[in-house]
Amino acid sequence: MNAEIIAVGSELLLGQIANTNAKFISNQLSELGINVFYHTVVGDNPGRLKEVIEVAEKRADLIIFSGGLGPTKDDLTKETIASHLNVPLTLDNVALSFIEEFFAKRGRGMTENNRKQALVLEGCEVLANHHGMAPGMYLEKDGRTYMLLPGPPKELEPMFQFEAKPILAKRLNLDGTIISHVLRFYGIGEAELEVQIQDILDNQSNPTVAPLASDGEVTLRITAKAATEEEAWKLIDQKKAEILAIVGEFQYGVDDDSLTSKTVEMLLHNGLTISAAESLTAGLFQSELAEISGVSGTLVGGFVTYTEQAKIDQLGIEKELLEKFGVVSSECAAAMAVNARKLMGTDIGIGLTGAAGPEPHDGQPAGTIWIGFSIGDTLVTRKLELSGMRNTNRLRAVKYTCSYLMRLLAEKGYARV
Amino acid sequence: MNAEIIAVGSELLLGQIANTNAKFISNQLSELGINVFYHTVVGDNPGRLKEVIEVAEKRADLIIFSGGLGPTKDDLTKETIASHLNVPLTLDNVALSFIEEFFAKRGRGMTENNRKQALVLEGCEVLANHHGMAPGMYLEKDGRTYMLLPGPPKELEPMFQFEAKPILAKRLNLDGTIISHVLRFYGIGEAELEVQIQDILDNQSNPTVAPLASDGEVTLRITAKAATEEEAWKLIDQKKAEILAIVGEFQYGVDDDSLTSKTVEMLLHNGLTISAAESLTAGLFQSELAEISGVSGTLVGGFVTYTEQAKIDQLGIEKELLEKFGVVSSECAAAMAVNARKLMGTDIGIGLTGAAGPEPHDGQPAGTIWIGFSIGDTLVTRKLELSGMRNTNRLRAVKYTCSYLMRLLAEKGYARV
Numbered sequence: 001m002n003a004e005i006i007a008v009g010s011e012l013l014l015g016q017i018a019n020t021n022a023k024f025i026s027n028q029l030s031e032l033g034i035n036v037f038y039h040t041v042v043g044d045n046p047g048r049l050k051e052v053i054e055v056a057e058k059r060a061d062l063i064i065f066s067g068g069l070g071p072t073k074d075d076l077t078k079e080t081i082a083s084h085l086n087v088p089l090t091l092d093n094v095a096l097s098f099i100e101e102f103f104a105k106r107g108r109g110m111t112e113n114n115r116k117q118a119l120v121l122e123g124c125e126v127l128a129n130h131h132g133m134a135p136g137m138y139l140e141k142d143g144r145t146y147m148l149l150p151g152p153p154k155e156l157e158p159m160f161q162f163e164a165k166p167i168l169a170k171r172l173n174l175d176g177t178i179i180s181h182v183l184r185f186y187g188i189g190e191a192e193l194e195v196q197i198q199d200i201l202d203n204q205s206n207p208t209v210a211p212l213a214s215d216g217e218v219t220l221r222i223t224a225k226a227a228t229e230e231e232a233w234k235l236i237d238q239k240k241a242e243i244l245a246i247v248g249e250f251q252y253g254v255d256d257d258s259l260t261s262k263t264v265e266m267l268l269h270n271g272l273t274i275s276a277a278e279s280l281t282a283g284l285f286q287s288e289l290a291e292i293s294g295v296s297g298t299l300v301g302g303f304v305t306y307t308e309q310a311k312i313d314q315l316g317i318e319k320e321l322l323e324k325f326g327v328v329s330s331e332c333a334a335a336m337a338v339n340a341r342k343l344m345g346t347d348i349g350i351g352l353t354g355a356a357g358p359e360p361h362d363g364q365p366a367g368t369i370w371i372g373f374s375i376g377d378t379l380v381t382r383k384l385e386l387s388g389m390r391n392t393n394r395l396r397a398v399k400y401t402c403s404y405l406m407r408l409l410a411e412k413g414y415a416r417v
Numbered sequence: 418m419n420a421e422i423i424a425v426g427s428e429l430l431l432g433q434i435a436n437t438n439a440k441f442i443s444n445q446l447s448e449l450g451i452n453v454f455y456h457t458v459v460g461d462n463p464g465r466l467k468e469v470i471e472v473a474e475k476r477a478d479l480i481i482f483s484g485g486l487g488p489t490k491d492d493l494t495k496e497t498i499a500s501h502l503n504v505p506l507t508l509d510n511v512a513l514s515f516i517e518e519f520f521a522k523r524g525r526g527m528t529e530n531n532r533k534q535a536l537v538l539e540g541c542e543v544l545a546n547h548h549g550m551a552p553g554m555y556l557e558k559d560g561r562t563y564m565l566l567p568g569p570p571k572e573l574e575p576m577f578q579f580e581a582k583p584i585l586a587k588r589l590n591l592d593g594t595i596i597s598h599v600l601r602f603y604g605i606g607e608a609e610l611e612v613q614i615q616d617i618l619d620n621q622s623n624p625t626v627a628p629l630a631s632d633g634e635v636t637l638r639i640t641a642k643a644a645t646e647e648e649a650w651k652l653i654d655q656k657k658a659e660i661l662a663i664v665g666e667f668q669y670g671v672d673d674d675s676l677t678s679k680t681v682e683m684l685l686h687n688g689l690t691i692s693a694a695e696s697l698t699a700g701l702f703q704s705e706l707a708e709i710s711g712v713s714g715t716l717v718g719g720f721v722t723y724t725e726q727a728k729i730d731q732l733g734i735e736k737e738l739l740e741k742f743g744v745v746s747s748e749c750a751a752a753m754a755v756n757a758r759k760l761m762g763t764d765i766g767i768g769l770t771g772a773a774g775p776e777p778h779d780g781q782p783a784g785t786i787w788i789g790f791s792i793g794d795t796l797v798t799r800k801l802e803l804s805g806m807r808n809t810n811r812l813r814a815v816k817y818t819c820s821y822l823m824r825l826l827a828e829k830g831y832a833r834v
Contacts, residue, residue, distance in 0.1 A: 013453045015444025016629055018435045022458070027432025036430045037465060039458035041439070048454060055472055059465075212433055276721075282707030283700020286721045290699030291808050293775060301727035303720060304693075304703045310718035310761065344727065358710060391708050 001145075001172065003029055003036045004060035006052055008068040008077050009151055010043040021066040021149075021156055028160055031180040031223055032168055034062065044074040050084050061144050062168075067151030069134035071113040078137065078148055082121055085141055089119040092126050095135040102133055121148075127163040131155045138167055145171075179232040180223045183243065184257055186403040188250040190218045196247050200239070207239045216396055217259075252403060259402040260288045262417070266406055267298040267348075270414045275344035276302040277315055277336040279327065279353040280361075280369065285398045300344050305336070315339040328354050328364040330372075330381040337372030338379060349374040350405070352397060357390045366390075369397045373408055380408060418562075418589065420446055420453045421477035423469055425485040425494050426568055427460040438483040438566075438573055445577055447627075448597045448640055449585055451479065461491045467501055478561050479585075484568030486551035488530040495554070495565055499538055502558055506536040509543050512552040519550055538565075544580040548572045555584055562588075596649040597640045600660065601674055603820040605667040607635045613664050617656070624656045633813050634676075669820060676819040677705045679834070683823055684715040684765075687831045692761035693719040694732055694753040696744065696770040697778075697786065702815045717761050722753070732756040745771050745781040747789075747798040754789030755796060766791040767822070769814060774807045783807075786814045790825055797825060 005022045012019055022039040029036050038059065042052045056063045068077030082089050096118035103110040117134045120126055127136030127147075132155035137148040147164055149156045169178055185193060190213035194201060197220075200209055207224035222239050226232035244251060253262045267274055276285050283304045289295050305311040308327055312319055317335045325331040333351040341349025350373060357366030367386040372379070384400060386393045410416050422439045429436055439456040446453050455476065459469045473480050485494030499506050513535035520527040534551045537543055544553030544564075549572035554565040564581055566573045586595050602610060607630035611618060614637075617626055624641035639656050643649035661668060670679045684691055693702050700721045706712050722728040725744055729736055734752045742748040750768040758766025771786030772778035778785075784803040789796070801817055803810045827833050 012440075012456065013443055014447050015440045015442070015453075016631075018437045018440040019456070020435045023429075023432045023435040025432070026430055030431050036432075037460060037462075038469070039429065039436070039456070041456035043454060045454075051476075052455070059468075278700065280707075282703045282712075282716065283695065283719075283721060284704035284707075286699045286723075287701040287704050287811075290697075290701075290723065290773075290811070293807060295699075296723060299699065299721075299723045301721040301723040301731060302700075303731075304700060304716075304718045306703075306707065306713060306716045306718040313761075314718060314720075344730075356707075390710060394704075394707070 001034050001062050002060050003034050003062040003064060004038040004040065004056045005036060005064045005066070006049075006056060007039070007041045007066045007151075008044065008049060009041075010045075010074075012041045013043050020153060021151070024153065024157055025064055025066070025149075025160060028165060029168075031221070032165070032172060032178055033223075033225075034168070034172070044068060044076065046076055046080045046083075049077070049080045053081065053084055057144060062147070063144065064147045064149065066149045066156055069117065069136075069148060069150045071111075071117050071133075073113075075116075078119065078121060081146060081148065085121070085139075085146070087139070087141070088122045090122045091115075092118050092120045092135060094128075095120065095126060098129075098135075099133045121146075125167065127159050129155055129159055130162075131158055136163065138164060176225055176227050177229050177232055178223065178225050179229060179236060180221055181236045181240065182255050183220045183222065183240065183251055184253045185218045185220070185247065185250040186216070186252050186259060186399065188218060188247065189213075193218050193220075193247055193250070197243055200242060200246075207235050209239065209243070216399055249407075252406060259399050261292050263402040263406055264289055264292040264295050264298060265417045266409060266414070268294065269417045270409070272298060272348055272409075272414070273300050273344075273346040274298055274348040274350065275300050275340045275346040276350040276352065277311075277340035278302070278304050278350075279306060279311070279336070280356040281352045281394050281397055282306055284394055285350060285352060285401055288398050288402075300346050302340055302344060302350075311336065315343065326362045326364070328362045328368055328370060330370050330383065333370035333372035333381050334374070334379055335372070337374035337381075341374045347376065348405070350401060352401065354384070354393075354397065356393050357388075367393055369393065371397065371401050371404070373405060375408060375412065378408070378412065418451045418479050419477050420451050420479040420481060421455040421457065421473045422453060422481045422483070423466075423473060424456070424458045424483045424568075425461065425466060426458075427462075427491075429458045430460050437570060438568070441570065441574055442481055442483070442566075442577060445582060446585075448638070449582070449589060449595055450625075450640075450642075451585070451589070461485060461493065463493050463497045463500075466494070466497045470498065470501055474561060479564070480561065481564045481566065483566045483573055486534065486553075486565060486567045488528075488534050488550075490530075492533075495536065495538060498563065498565065502538075502556075502563070504556070504558070505539045507539045508532075509535050509537045509552060511545075512537065512543060515546075515552075516550045538563075542584065544576050546572055546576055547579075548575055553580065555581060593642055593644050594646050594649055595640065595642050596646060596653060597638055598653045598657065599672050600637045600639065600657065600668055601670040602635045602637070602664065602667040603633070603669050603676060603816065605635060605664065606630075610635050610637075610664055610667070614660055617659060617663075624652050626656065626660070633816055666824075669823060676816050678709050680819040680823055681706055681709040681712050681715060682834045683826060683831070685711065686834045687826070689715060689765055689826075689831070690717050690761075690763040691715055691765040691767065692717050692757045692763040693767040693769065694728075694757035695719070695721050695767075696723060696728070696753070697773040698769045698811050698814055699723055701811055702767060702769060702818055705815050705819075717763050719757055719761060719767075728753065732760065743779045743781070745779045745785055745787060747787050747800065750787035750789035750798050751791070751796055752789070754791035754798075758791045764793065765822070767818060769818065771801070771810075771814065773810050774805075784810055786810065788814065788818050788821070790822060792825060792829065795825070795829065 336351025354369030753768025
């Protein structure tokens with residue numbers, strides 16, 4: 001099955017937003033083994049949309065549309081498709097009652113143009129929208145499959161994953177299932193990871209194994225086809241065990257995990273509290289942890305000590321230490337970590353200091369970063385020598401801190417989650 | 418002139434990256450008044466690329482390609498176009514010496530496949546690549562214009578802006594120039610801003626005025642065409658004055674300014690130092706300021722006081738105050754701001770507290786945020802009631818803090834920059 005994704009919306013052609021829907025859908029389709037050969041973007045113009053559909057029908061058998069299902073007069077995707085396919089639009093009562101409920105809940109009257117959103121292509125399978133008003137549609141006609149999805153990513157993404165994808169999976173393989181599982185790694189480059197598991201990558205068939213790198217992380221997506229979910233998971237678990245036997249030390253999580261979410265989970269699970277003293281990151285480490293709901297069970301607080309004087313005044317670091325070793329030093333990172341831990345009365349203290357760039361700092365080249373980890377009686381410092389831009393360096397320092405903290409805790413016998 | 422943008426690259430069709438190049442180019446073309454009617458994405462496949470070019474030639478007179486100019490055998494954009502247009506490829510000596518220099522600088526030998534990057538379409542105008550090896554190309558043939566750009570955004574963006582755009586501008590208006598200037602607003606919604614300057618929006622011709630909203634900010638892009646740069650700027654300055662006479666109180670910057678960069682600039686310009694005590698934002702305010710190089714001249718440091726106990730221990734806030742008013746209160750935000758300022762010995766102290774969400778906090782609904790501003794003897798608190806997700810709320814709180822701080826400082830007579 002070959003697919004084309006058609007995004008409808010003048011805001012894309014004006015360069016106001018990027019076509020992230022096509023990226024999302026393509027990624028999802030690749031998990032199903034469906035080839036995407038084209039993306040097209042066209043404005044809110046029925047004539048040009050119709051021509052684009054005609055081009056797509058010549059080269060794809062699955063055509064997925066995003067956008068143009070809303071209540072305004074600019075929204076004309078389904079009207080254009082209805083006219084092109086000669087399929088009438090009919091009112092879907094489930095969608096209508098959902099829209100009416102939406103307005104009732106907010107105590108607002110429903111205007112007539114909102115009723116338009118409940119019109120669907122006759123004979124289609126309606127895809128429920130749990131995050132907005134406009135329903136999606138799935139229609140097979142003349143050997144081709146048409147799928148209509150709403151434009152806002154927060155509506156499109158769950159609708160595709162939970163409504164549309166199961167229909168496509170069923171269609172592709174009536175007696176089977178396809179399951180994907182992502183392994184997440186940190187502290188190893190994509191090239192090195194590929195070399196280490198070269199045999200697995202070279203000899204893959206089912207499951208397939210696909211590497212991808214971004215933002216200093218590397219992921220491996222394992223995708224298995226089987227008759228049942230249980231069998232698919234069995235295939236995935238076998239392959240996962242093979243991979244982790246080789247590069248397991250670098251794995252930190254799976255699927256939607258992030259380094260910060262895993263760090264917070266591990267801290268909470270082990271009943272550990274944490275504090276930090278941050279110089280170059282200036283609060284970024286603590287702020288990233290605080291993105292995770294529930295973090296107040298582990299993050300007590302800490303210090304931003306941007307200047308040398310702040311390190312002395314807030315943390316009680318000795319002036320002599322800073323004079324002797326400088327602020328970008330193992331000794332300074334260690335003192336920051338220990339003093340933050342003691343002042344805040346936490347189990348763990350983190351110290352982050354360095355030269356973010358673009359200029360050298362305290363005689364150290366841009367990208368030199370020292371991180372201190374104070375865990376009970378254990379004190380460890382690590383040096384990073386990064387070559388990125390100022391803010392990439394700051395973010396990498398935070399990611400590395402999470403990754404290395406989890407490894408240190410595991411070495412001390414704390415359970416990974 | 419009507420344009421189509423064709424991105425070449427299988428990584429786009431696999432959903433590994435979004436087509437941000439099309440967004441960037443579209444935005445740039447809209448400044449020139451060039452309509453973009455289609456974006457197309459196609460893989461690294463010469464047959465399908467050729468078909469896509471044939472479709473584009475029927476509907477566009479400017480066709481811009483991105484990607485596929487590199488040294489590997491997958492890179493075949495220019496080879497396919499050369500064959501399709503029946504134009505030979507010739508070696509560009511300037512590009513070749515640039516590539517040789519690139520390798521010499523790094524002390525590495527140049528492999529033969531890198532030579533391929535110096536081949537260009539015969540008769541084209543070569544677009545220099547100052548951030549990579551593959552040059553771009555501009556070619557007019559049979560009444561159509563073809564532009565080839567490299568895929569990596571850090572190469573494509575400067576090449577488009579500084580090499581390609583001037584050629585297009587010249588082509589559109591031989592004796593004139595087009596200049597764009599962006600005004601940035603915060604604290605006013607897009608709809609309200611449009612209502613306030615409705616007359617200006619309704620009666621625009623030259624300069625044009627285009628509003629755009631994103632991430633809680635609103636921008637107005639003023640674009641003027643004139644015979645000389647001087648005249649274009651005169652037109653822009655007149656229109657800018659008209660707009661700012663109505664909504665000037667909400668404007669914080671222009672062009673590439675951000676709320677944080679303007680805040681740091683204003684603090685540095687006025688010789689003011691700042692500190693903060695952060696609860697729900699947990700360091701995000703200080704970390705965002707620290708994104709700006711040179712911030713150490715104003716940001717001394719501060720506190721992350723995530724728990725109630727941390728507010729008491731680190732900041733010396735009285736337990737009675739927290740018991741009486743709660744941690745999500747004007748009183749708490751005020752005490753955090755004042756105590757941070759005094760403890761850090763700075764001119765300004767900021768206090769941030771609230772319920773980020775998704776759960777209520779201390780009896781206050783998610784999205785309730787209090788910000789304290791302590792500036793010398795002045796103490797002001799402001800309440801926000803936001804309805805976003807947890808991390809949107811945290812980021813909005815930081816943006817609002819910057820915006821409101823600049824207004825408070827201006828009211829006290831400090832110079833805006």
